[in-house]
Amino acid sequence: MKEIAIVIPAWNEASTIGNNLSEINRCIKDIEATKFSLLVIDDGSEDGTAEIVRKISNEADIAVSLICLSRHFGKEAAILAGLEHSQDYDAVIVMDSDLQHPPTLIADMVRDWQSGFQIVEGVKNSRGNESLLRNILVRGYYRIFTFFTGLSIEGESDFKLLDAAVVSAYCDLTENNRFFRGLISWLNYPTKKIPFNVPDSSRPDSSWSVSNLFGYALSSVTSFTAFPLQIVTFLGGITFFISLVIGGKAFFDKLTGNAVDGFTTVILLILMIGSILMFSIGLIGVYVGKIYDEVKKRPKYVIDQIKSDQGDYK
Template sequence: MNQAVIEVSVVIPVWNEAQHLQQTLKTIAGFIWQSTKSFELIIVDDGSTDETWAELMVVCSEIPQVEGIRLSRNFGKERALCAGLEHAQGQAVIIMDGDLQHPPELIPQMIDYWRSNTAKIIECVKKRRGKESFGYGMGAKLFYWLIQKLTRYDLHGASDYKLLDRQVVEAWAIMPERITFFRGMTAWLGFSRVQIEFDVAPRIEGTTSWKFTTLVRLALHAVVTFTSWPLSFVSIIGMMFFVGSVILGIQTLYMKLMGVAVTGFTTVILLLLSMNSMIMLGIGILGEYIAAIYDEVKGRPRYIVSQKTRNVRSDENISDQ
């Protein structure tokens, strides 16, 4: 029997979502059913330490279209997304979060846009970011402003909630880098796209697992993987200090020849502090790029799968497209 063609894959990375996983997946599956019976729901358990995998097994027994992928440890959301995308078989692939902050009621609309050949990428952008701390919101704005200035990609309001055509997924799959930034990578790919605005809903339960240090690390990865401008910045600052030192040296020599006592002890201290600060900043920037190169050349896999569910699909569960 020929394997049935899957029309839509939905990829959801989860981490410690046991309390609401069953409700979330049943809600999402209900909205997918409104548009297609030919789908798969791929849940990537990113090394959860609670009962997420056990809850997922229960859902798999109730909804045949659900498949689970369990990673051997917590590799981070970006790499969990990689696992889901690389296992997805659908002609279109939807990526979304597992806390219902990405409204599943948009799924039928996304699929309709895709079926009408309106665009290869249907991306949902945040009209309102929802409830978050002042510091988190300001940090997000600063991050997207830096990305736009450094890379020329406008990611304001961007989210991971997207539908990608099979052609886009295959183009994404040939990018071999180990350090990934999904939103930036899909922007870099190009292709025709349309945007759907949405308001970020409250989490169905609990609080976000994202920490400030995690967000800072993601921001550093995004900058390092998408622009070399910080390296040029170090060179520019170095040239500015060199020019300043030449001017200061000429002034000092002139005053010496004129017999004027050179005071300016405070100036010397300030110059030393500022120059040393810039040197340390330059070393830090270089270190980030060297660390990225080190991660790439090691060639380790992005993730390790420790377990998969073994759902056997039949033509009654997935119909031909």
């Protein structure tokens, strides 16, 4: 009998985690020849999420384990913690804790995995009751990511079934700054995509603001490729070309006696070059910061406590 772990990163999800675990249990209990275990990663929640999971684990008719991180490390770290503690399973399913990912698809994912696909991922066919602005920003982000990396992740989510070989390969990566969706696509194992619609009722007001989305986009792109650094070179080339044109014109006007006061032009050039320099320094600073994070070699997450079928331990 194959064993599959379902990894569920959670951060302040007390209002939905109970319903989600119950729905998952309902959807997987009739899947034949497969034994499931649930692993919830509490990413430093402050609303009692861990306590709810503990209570459920004591009452559920399925194995429910809980890993509590010492603080909020972020979803990428929580996913990594779940995968690293699930390497003994034949496959691992990663899904959100807020019912955004429909558990009814798990049976189809398992079926496709059993047919030979090593990655089965849910792809959003619709984005539920997401606002128009957010929808536009997300689609724009997908295009930017594809432009810079050459990988298309449009519509993809963290809702994935990964074969043990994929989990092992992902955990063997040594980088601290991770982008789960991008790295799984980069591994390039045989993949099957299953479209799904995000239920409106499962998406309350998102805690992700526009600034959060911008930060996520910047982090994922710069964590995955150094190509944006070429923008600095490109802008430098454009500035040099403009300088040649304006300098040539100024020299010609000087020779012909048509030189005029260039105060406005000088001010505009200073502002343009200054803006380009500040942008370039900021972009380089992002990469330097990521290098700094890597060389410190701090752990990607710190576990405060683990609750499994064998009891609590640290």
